[in-house]
Structure formats: C-alpha cells, structure tokens
Amino acid sequence: MLPLTLLVKAGLYLIMAISLLAAVASVSLPNIFHAALALALALLGIAGIYLGLQAEFVAVVQVLIYVGAVITLVIFAIMLTNRMADRSTPAKNSLGAACLAVAAGLFSILVRFIRSTPWPETTSAPAPGTSEIGQALMGPYVFAFEVISVILIAVLIGAMVIAKKDNPGEDAP
Amino acid sequence: MIFGTGILQGLMVTLKNFVTSYFKAPDEGGIFTVEYPEKRLPEKERFRNFPFLLYDKNPENLRCVACDICAKECPPKCIYIVREFDKDGKPLKRPAVFDIDFTVCMNCGICEEACPFDAIYMDHEFEIASADRHAKLLYHRDDLLKSNEYFHKIRPTDASAIDARRREAEEKKKAAEAAALAAQKAKEAAAAQAKPPEPPKPAAGA
Amino acid sequence: MTEKTFSLHGAGDMDTQTLEINIGPQHPSTHGVFRMNVVLDGETIVSLKPVMGYLHRNHEQIAENMSYTGSMPYTDRLDYFNSMSNNFGYAMAVEKLANIEVPERAHYIRIIMAELTRLVNHVSVIGFLLNDLGAFFTPVLYAFREREKILDIFEEVAGARMMCNYLRFGGVKYDLSPEVLARIAGILKKFPKFLEEFETLLTKNEILCMRCQNVGVLPAELAVSASVTGPMLRASGVNYDIRKADNYSLYERFKFRVPLGQKGDVYDRYYVRILEMRESLKILEQAVKEIPAGDIMSKKMVPFLKSPRNFKPPVGEAYARVEAPKGELGYYVVSDGTAQPWRYHVRAPSFINLTILEDLCIGQKVADAIIILGSVDIVLGELDR
C-alpha cells in the first residue's frame, strides 16, 4: 500500500502549494473581486488539508461557512461599495518593500524554531468523529458553546444596525 | 382556507390535463394540436389567400378584360395591368401584362368584390414561401392563371353560384340578341312592306 | 394629476447607484415593440418613461387617399386581436355619416362577432398576463385552445382568422349559414366549462394573489381624469360601459350586467375580465337564439359592394364609438363629398389607457412594472396606428 500513501502525501503537498499561491494572489491582485475569488480558492485548499488530517467535519464546516457564506458576504460588500467601472487606483500603499522585509524576517525566525523543536512523528489514535466532537461540545465545552452563540446573536443584530439605512422609515432597497 | 389549497387546486388542473391528454378527444382536454406537414386541418371554403385569374377551358380565353377596376380598387395598389394591342394598334380586351406583387398584397378580397367580369378570385393555396422576394413573389399573368375546374374544386358553392349566374346572363344575352335580331328582322320586314309597291320589277329580274 | 414622486433618501445625493435600464423594444414581455425607459433604485422603480412609435404605419394618412371601403381591411390591422370590433366601429361611423340604415339580421351578426372577439381578447390577455407572471405558457395555451375554435368560426364566416374584413357599410359581406350558428352554439355550451377550469387554475392561486393584489392600484378619480376606458376603468369601480351608455346597434335588446371591481389593482383587472367573458356568453346565447331571418345588406348599399369607388357620402363629419375589448374605440370621419374621406382619426383605447402607466409603476418593483403593463393590455398595432 506504500504507493497509495505516497500519492496522498504528494496530493497534500500539491494542495499546500496551490493554496499558498492563491493566498499570495488574493493579497496582491489589484482587482478586489479577483482577490476575493483567490481567497476562496485558498480556503478550499485549507479545507483539503483538513481532509488530509482526517478531520472531515472541520473540512466540511470550513467549506460551508467560509466559502459558502463569508466569501459571499465579502462579494456582496464589494458589489455594494464598488462602482460598476472600478477606478484604476493603485491597490497597494507605499509600505510595500519595508513590510516585505519584516515579513520575510518573521518567517525565517518561525521556520528556524519549527525546525529546531522535536515534534512527535506519528499521529495519535483514530481521528475524532462527528459524534465525539458533538459529545465534547455538549460536555466539557458547553460553556464556550453558549458564549459563542451569544456573541453570534450580538454580531447578527450589530451588523444589521450598522449596515441599515439611516432613516428607519424607508425600507432598504 | 388553508394557505396552500389554491396552489394545489391549480396543480390538480394541470395534472388532469396531463392525464387526459393521453386518451381524450381534442376539445375535451386531449391533444388539440395537429402535426402540420403530415396531417392538415380541413380547409374552409371561404378561406382567402392570394388572388388568381380565371380562364374557361384553355388559358387563352381568360375572363379578364383589362378594365383596370381591380387595380384602382386595390387598397395597397399591388396590381399592375397593361392592355394588349393587336398588330395594327387596336386595343384588345385582354391584358398583356397582369402583375400582382404578393409581398404587398394583404389578401383582403376587395379585388374579388370589385371585378365586374368574375375574372379574379381568392385562392386557397398558401404554401408559396420562397427565398427570393423580388423574382419569385412577383406573379405575372401566366403564373396567376388557373382553370375554372380548379375554382370549382376549391370553392364549390361559390363557383357553382357564379357559373349559374353567368349562364343565366348568357341566356339572357342570347335571348336579348335573339329578341334584338327578331326585332331587327321585324323592322326590316316592316320596312320591306312599306317599299314593295315601287320596285317589284328589279327584284324579280335579278 | 398629483405628481407622486418617490422621495429619494437623503437631500438628493443618490446613496446607492440608480440603475437606468431600457425594458424593450426588444424584450420578451412588452406585447410588441414598446420601450419603457426605467430608472431603478435597487429593485424599486423611480421613474418610467414609455417610448412608443416603433410600429407607426401612418394608418390615418393612408385612409385619406383611399376609398371608404378600401380602408376597411386596414382597420383589421389596428388591434389585430379583435379585428371584428374594429370593423364594427368604422362601419358604424360611416353609416352615421351617410345615415345608412342596417337590417336587423346584420345587427345581430355584428353583435355576435363583436362578443366572440371579446371572448378571444380577454382569454388571450389573461394568458399573456400569466406569462409575464412566470407561469410557463400553460395558461396561454389553454386560452389559445379556446381561441382556435372561435378563429375557425371567423375563418368560415369571413374568410380569414384574424384579418376578417367582414363588415361593409350597411351590413355584412357574407351570411351566417345555419350550421355555423349551430357550431357557435356548441362553443357557447363548452366555454363555461373551460372558464371553470381556468378559474380553478388561477383565481385562488396564492402566488397569483400575492403578486397581483394591491399592485398598480388605479384610483377611480385618476382613471376618470385620464379618460381611461374599458375593463381598466370598470376594475377601479367606475360604472361606464359604452354598450350600456350609448345603446348602439341593438344592445338594449340583450339582458347582461357590467362587472365592477373595487380596488382597481392588477388582480381586479384580471378578474373583471373573467366576469366580462361570462356576460358576453349571456349576450351570445340570447343573440344566437333570437337571430331573425332577413337580408344582410341594406338595399341602398348593395350596388356599392361592386364599386366601392363611387360610394360618396354627403359632406359632414361623424364620430361613432364601440365598446372594444380594450376600451372605447372611436372613429371620427370627415367627408368632403368625394369618394375619399377628408379626415379620418381613430381613438385607440390602448394609447389612452397607457398614459397612466408611470403613475401605476412608480414605487413598485421591476417585476410589478411588467405585470402592470400586462394588465393594462395594450396592442402596439392600435397604440402606434
């Protein structure tokens, strides 16, 4: 079965490369709409990596929430705030070069630490299935679960109030 | 009424039509469309499409006498007639040129009403589509000519009524001629009696 | 007319972009070549300018150098859905001008034909309104199934399905044979069953009610001041039907009622048309039963059948109006004694009913503008003339 695992590893590395490229594209593309699409591709890549780690539930939730809802929300925002013919203003400000240097420095420090510490090699027992996650959510993490739901409700109402038209009389188009 | 029932009733109607379309007769919910080229709808007698010129027996003696009434009456002015002249320039009672532009004609049938000589009638033939508008759809005299039998075939009652009227007119004309002839002979006979006393001799000698 | 402007939020600066789009002349649901220049704010309509004239064929000018009978086939092409009632109006105008007296049987035949065209028109209009609403051609095809039967009768009687050119001044061109009358009676027996099925499919359909009720409301005084006529006016509750108001031809002999709506929205205009079809059926039953024998052409006018050219009505002018399925269809004919009318004008109901389209559509959504146009029921042939 050796070649199969090799195939899976190669697949994972490929997905990593694609999502890295997509991330770079989403950061550097001038047209904001294309940047959002590139981010969607990057997030799909990350969902692929979750699948590689046998965390299917997380992968599917990631696709559902991120690619399904957040990117759609971003595109809605882009449509509402962008003139049909987007003006050709420079997409990046002047800090480009300096920030690149700092970022590269940070990355090299991180890599050095990662390489030096001894990480456990083998993966542990079978991956947690959906039911174990459910038990855990309702078990030890039930408090965090309730807090998250409160936060989400607050955000829901907050976002609506901010984005709504100023005069309550008029219904939003 | 529960919220969804109006929609359900509507759906039942289409489902009924879906089911009945398989076995019901055309006007009770069955298939009422006709697959045109293979099967055709029965042709109505009074249906009028583009006009045609009528001739009795052979294409030579066509009824049209080039009187130009239909050309004047035609609303969109799509008829063009040129009278025929024989060798020494005397006008004949025949059209040399009789063109109808079928792209202009709106088959309203007014030429048929206005023609005093029963020469032009509306046809039933409607499959005359062609690629070329100018040449093919400008019908000349010979393309328009159709026989009286054809007229009887497509419009039996009208044709027989018209033929009856024409025969009557024929007899009346013959009778009138006969009467005129008789009257004319009678007048000669009367004139002859008024003159017999003086020249009996030459008549007897010749 | 109060200029109802839709107040834009904020002092005048457009917060969200207003979108200006052209609906038509090349558009799937404008009933012919008709353009609406619509300014949208999101989905709501801010302003709507109808643009017409794409189908203008100069009908009134052509009629001025044509014999009176010659322009009869052109009236078929005004409102090509009901050519018989167009002929009816024109024939009555010239008869009033030359005071020609029409025999009774011809009156009955004219009324039968006019009411049959009313059935055809209302059924097709409802079908097309449902098409604009999105029902995928099913109501239209049910409507056209009934329309085919009536058009076959027209073809048998007048010679053509839609361009009948059947009426002449002083009567009608051909007579109604007994079996045609029997076939009309057969249709009248089956039509209520079809109307029943049509109503169960549509009237109580929740989506239709959701889409059509309280949309494009036409208040009665706006309708009267804009001289709107026909089912649109009666849907707003104004009791004005020319068949009852003028009692032209022999309409006072027939017992029928005039349905009136209350709110005047798209739903009322739809349902008033269905009730009107029921009333027309009553008229047709009475007419087919009581049609008297007799000749179909007034003696005075028979010679002119043969030679339309030398029919010269006396100098003068006449205006006759008919309750066409779309509204009051009027013909104004001025004669100077020659064989050609000096002036000829058609009062087209579609054109007059369309003037209030903007008032109905402002503030509604794009989807509503399309169905409001559908409920106004315009035909471009008559509108542009």
Place this chain on the structure above:
Amino acid sequence: METLDQIFVLSKKGILDFLGTFLPEWVVTLACVAITIKAIAVLGPVTMMYLTLMERKVIGRMQNRIGPNRVGKWGLLQPLADGVKMLTKEDIVPHGADAVSHFLAPILIVIPSLLAFAVIPFGRGMTPVDLNVGVLFFIAVSSTTTIAIFMASWGSRNKFSVLGGMRSAAQMISYEVPMVLSVVPVILIAGSLSTNDIVLAQAGWGGLKWFVFTPWGFFAFIIFFLCGVAECNRSPFDLPEGESEIVAGFHTEYSGMKFALFYMAEFMNSFTVSGLAATLFLGGWQGPFLPSWLWFFLKTYALIFVMIWFRGTLPRIRVDQLMGLAWKFLMPLTLVNILAAGLWYFTEGAARWLITASILAGSFWLLTKLNRGYTPEKRVYLFAE
C-alpha cells in the same frame, strides 16, 4: 432478486477481481475509485440530457400538445440535437466583460453539482463515497454555487445580469438556512449524518417507517423540497432568470456551450436535490419487491416530475415576497419542526403523534395569520345593470 438488486456492485467487484489478477494491489483500489467516478461522470450529463427531454414532454402534455417528437422515435434524440446545437453555436463574450470570471463561472457552477452526486445512495451498498458527514457535505457543496453565480453576473458587465446575480445570491443564502435546518430533525432521529445510515433508519414495515409519514417528517419534507427547488432556481422561485422581467438573469450574456453548462448544472442540481429528498424522507432505496436502485430512481424521478409540474403551473414569486417567505415563514416553521422532532424522540405511542401534530398544525396556522400580507384577500365584485 438478490443478484438483480446487487447487479452493479457485483459487476464492479467482478471487474476489480479480474484486474486484481495481474495488477498490484494499490492500482486496484485506484481502479475502484476510477470506476465510481466514471459512473458518476456518465450518469450526470446523461440524466441532464434526458431530463431536458422529459421536461419538455411533460410540460407539453400538460398543455395538451405533444412536445418534441421530430428528432428520433419519440424525440429521444432531441437532447443530442440540442447538444450539437449548443456546441456549434457561436460563443459570444461581451466587450467590456471581465474575461476571467466570465470564462470561469460556467465551470465553477458545474463542479459543485457533480460533487453532490458523490454522497447520494443510489442503491443498497451503492453510495459512491460513504462519508460519515454525507448530508453536511451535500449542503456545503451546494452552497458554493453562489460564488459561481456572482462571477457570472458580475463578469458579463450587463445591467440585467447584475440584477439577476443580486437576486439569486439573496435567494440562495436565504433558502439555504431553512434547508439546513429542515435536515436537522432527520439527523436527530436517524442519529447519523451519513446518508446510508439515514436510509437504513427508515427500513421496516414495507415503507411505513419512512420519515415522510411522521408529522415532523412531512413538514420537513415539504420545506426541504421547496428550498431545494429554490436552490436550483426552478419554477416558483426562478427569479434569477426571470425571463419575463430581466431577460435571462445572470446567464443573459452566455451562449453556446457555456450556456449549456449553466443548463446542465441546473438540471443536475435538481436531480441531486430530488435524490437527497428521496433519501432523507422517502426511504432512499427502501422498497418491497423491485431492486433497490430501481426504487431510488422511481422516487427521484417522481420528485423531478413534481418539480416540472411546478414549472408548468405556478407563476413566479417577487423578490421581496421570496425573502419574506424564507425568513418569516419557512425559518420559524423549521425551528418549531426541530422542537417537534425532539418531542417525538422522547415521547411514545399516541401521545407522540398528538403532541407533534398539534404543535406543527398550530404553528402553521399561526404563521399564516402572522404573514397576513401573503394570504389572498377576499374580493367582492358588484354588478351594475
């Protein structure tokens, strides 16, 4: 019967055993995956082609006409003719269009609809990929179509398509929430997210154990099916491509093969949604005598017939009513449904039926009362003499 039921599984095992004789082990597993993918890749487009034909034939018959029958025996070759037509048609890219998204949109819309096939249990042991998060995978995949529709509408630089794009995004999002919530009761009772376990949970009593026969199951089925119809942009909710209003919505500027791809995505979506609805509520491939896969296809095609039936009858809903229906009607109903399913889980016998049925009927009645705007008004029409 057993062999007939497992005919596909056995034939696949046969091929694999045959390959196994001379190929290494890991190639055989790859071949197994390849065969399943091949089956889906063939099944997808073929179902799409013959669904278009089925739709035109069924709607034709509903309108008392025959539907395509010229190409092939009963029009069976019509899909091929459409395919060739689509291939040969010129592929127009509008001038100002944003080439990347205009080109990518049709591809990105077909991928999710093909992926959704992976989770649907076609028969006993015939689920292409038996994920234990099956249902969630289906919903995640079907939610990514929104982005493709945005790309299509934004990329083609046309006012109508932008309108269509906005409408469809709003519709997709607001109908995804009730769809997800209506699946929760099924997962709650079946105890697993995997589609195969859900089907097994409905076995027994020759079909009476299907979830659709429980009160909460019936409501969940109706809501799931309506949301499924909305997700595929089909009939009462086909606003994004409202032909009569905004020409063809987001695929106005597409022609040729790209338009065919949109068409294919719509039909494959409708197949997968009907398949999943059948799996979740009508007991997937459970059925007394016929082989399991035949049962699955019968149920799915019955649901597709209902979708086509909707298309043939119902008019379209307006955008704001569409939103209102989703958020103010379906959403609360699904929440109550989850409550009812919970109660169903913990009660026994008659009490179980009584409680859930009464809660659901009461909430349905209350919701129709609350949404006064959507229920049809009573209208009275007076008749003037």
Place this chain on the structure above:
Amino acid sequence: MIPLSHLLIFSAALLVIGIYGAVVRRNIVGILLSIELILNAAALNFTAFSRFALAGDQEAGVIFTLFIIAMAAAAAAVGLAIVIALFRVRKTIMSDEINLLKW
C-alpha cells in the same frame, strides 16, 4: 501522513502572507480578506496539533478550530457592515483616504 513541521511551516507562511496583505492593502475589504487568512492559519495549527498530540482529549484542537471559524465569520460580518456604512457616508473605502479623525 506528512510530518507536523511541514504543516507548521505552511501555516506560518499563510500567517506571513496575511500580515503582508493586511499592512499593504489600501482597500479595506482587501484588509478584511487578509485577516481571514491569518485566522485560518491559526485554526490550521490547532487541528494539526490536536491530531499529533500524544495525550489529552483529542477533540480540544478540533473544537477550537470550529470556534475560530465561527468567530472569523462574525468578525467578517461586522467588518463588512462597517465598510458599507462607511461607503455610504464617505463614498470611498480606500483606507488611506479616511484620515479625518472627526467624522
């Protein structure tokens, strides 16, 4: 399975790209996109560690990833609401053009 260090390097790279994007982008929506990237990089680490952890309950990392996804969605929602409100008032969403402290 691929070694943990490669995964960590990948998420570090994502983090760095996110930071670069957040700093350099002028369009506020672009900045929001980069923040999404950063959050995702962190979430990936959590799942990776939970899969390679020797002791302790397995689900901790995965649940934390779910919480991060939820929080990122909430953040994006509020961020975009602010962007839309800002656009209505200022007609621009270029971060360097919004420099008036007083609205």
